[in-house]
Amino acid sequence: MLSLANDTFKLMFGETEIAITASIILPLFVFGVVGNIVTIIVIYRSPKLKSKFNYVIFSICFSDLISAMLSPLFLYRRTWGFLSWNLSDALCKIFWAGDNFTSVATSLHILLFAFFRLTSIMYPRWFKRITIKHVKLALIVVWVSSFGVGFILFVFMFGSRLINRHASNPERTWPSCIAYTERLGMLRMYSKVGYSIFFYIPMVLITVLSIRIVYVIYLRKIQRREAMKKKHQKENSQEQKQQKKEKKAVLQLSLIVGSFALGYIPHTAFHFVATTSKPKTQFDLHMQWWFGQLEYITLRISECLNPIFYNLASPKMRHETMALITKSGGRSNTPRNTTKPVCINTLDQNTV
Template sequence: MDNITTKDVVHPFSRIGAIVSAVFLIPMAVFGIIANLVTIIVITKSKKLSRSVFNRLIVSLCVSDLFSAIISPLSLHRRTSGYDNWILPEFFCKVFWSVDNWTSFVTSLHILIFAGIRMASIKSSTYYQKITIKHVKIMVTVIWLSTFGSGFIPLWLWFGVKYPDRPANAHGTNWPDCTLHFVNIGEFKLYVKIAFTVFYYIPMVAISILSPAIAIFIIRKRRQRAQRRNPQGTIPNSRRNASEYERKKRRKENSAIIQLGVIVGSFMLGYIPNSVYSLYATAAPQSTLQEQIFHWHFGSVSYILLRLSECLNPIFYNVASSKMRKETILFLKTLMICCLPRCCKPITIDTVGITTNSSTSNASRNRTRDIEL
């Protein structure tokens, strides 16, 4: 492998690997910032969308993904040009690790709550109707505050730029310059086992159970409705004989399944590799160059998948919801129109410098010259 070398220091990545990482991460960072901002604005500005408890959860998810997109260039610098020399202030190193861990925990709990509320809406409509926007705000606040204490603060204390007295050939010696302090390796290993179990693995197992259970409940309810409409079982589930209410009901159920499926699928795509890599990084040795190369590529691929899943989320939100898709298209069209020069009204200035608008009389227009800004 054509590894980058500087003053006989061999890096566990090639120049091509660094370029490929930049090609993926930089566009995804830009897209993630724009897409999540658009989704947040569309939902919060729409009276129809903002009334949904699910959409309020999506707004909070977008805020989490937005933070992740903003800090992703720091990860690129850490794994490439800043691998041996973190040229930025240590503050940014701490921000990267703390915010990245914080938002990961936030996202995991949001997906779990999302699946739980979706199950409530399918299983018991009476209980679901009692869940209000106020309840969602309380849940979201609790999630952000609790994960700040358990996800942000520990990594802010344990991570930073390498200390110069790091023991030679010790575990993690060959990690990038912005990394876990050597003296905190023991505490961090214990933290990973406990925190990842609580914030990753338990939610993942619960989500893996809830998601298919929701689909099964929806299918079972459809069959029950079909049997009530056709007690003889002559034409069950016939779309031709289904009432308009039943058609709308099916569309809403299909939308619920698709929305939950794509959100959960995107979550699994990004967070399973990322959590596995974190366990691997704290346990696997890196005594040889080949082990270091594998470690670097594993970490880079898992991080790219994590960012990819967060970029896909705004797309999936719009694919799964026709209402959100319409509102997003309308917002983008309005934004494009407002950015065109013709949307700006011409301003007229008379010969003595007094500004007038386009509603002036014909006689006045003859004494002025139009200046279009």
């Protein structure tokens, strides 16, 4: 294989690669936008879904919606706009800053969701003291902090520029919408420190919280069985309902965490590799380009799966979603109730 240092510049993709990635990313773009808008509308319109947990899901959907709307810019940047970014410089900045902003926001949202779930199970009395206002305040903190560390920093680090494609230029294999040369040191530092703080540490915490939740529910299940054996009783309907709620809570959290890991482990891994390694051959360059495409596709799949997972884990949301789809433009079968929902058990009855 020829070394890139001695080889003339060649694009690492062709029309076939463009067609393949476009045929995947564009449908995911449409599904991501529609799916998250539908979920947002369903939670907003249905009084049955006005729970603390669903407010967090409502906010996550906005993050996923923004990310989905930015995906055509990624496709353009990595294909038709690779050699020359013919869109405005502002769109280049918005893509990079918006993509990182929503990634950080999603990570913090899921950490908040897992914390609320564990609190509701282990400390139900304390959790009842958390009001919708408290949840909204926490979400505002998530969005503001994500904007500060995710959006603003990337606006200053990235932009569109003409790149000299001569063999002597080390930047010749870069897309035209890329980090400024003088800010590469800052970007490398961010990929090491920032990704650890905003992705890997939350991922570890989310995993620990999830395992703790499953363990607590498992212990309670054993304790209930032992208590019933001593009293020679069978499970009553109330206990069976509680167990079903616990199973649905675990399922919902597991799906959300699994989707998060699917999207953001490859996403952060690629950016770390891209900022710390240099392809030595055309084949290496081609593989790195495909790595970038595949990690973004997994991110898009992850965010498209979220609305599906919300409905799979929640019969109430599934019912309201089907009512909206089948009665688009009409009224839902469920009468609207202007009264505020009341939390009556440790898992928040409107949660699942």
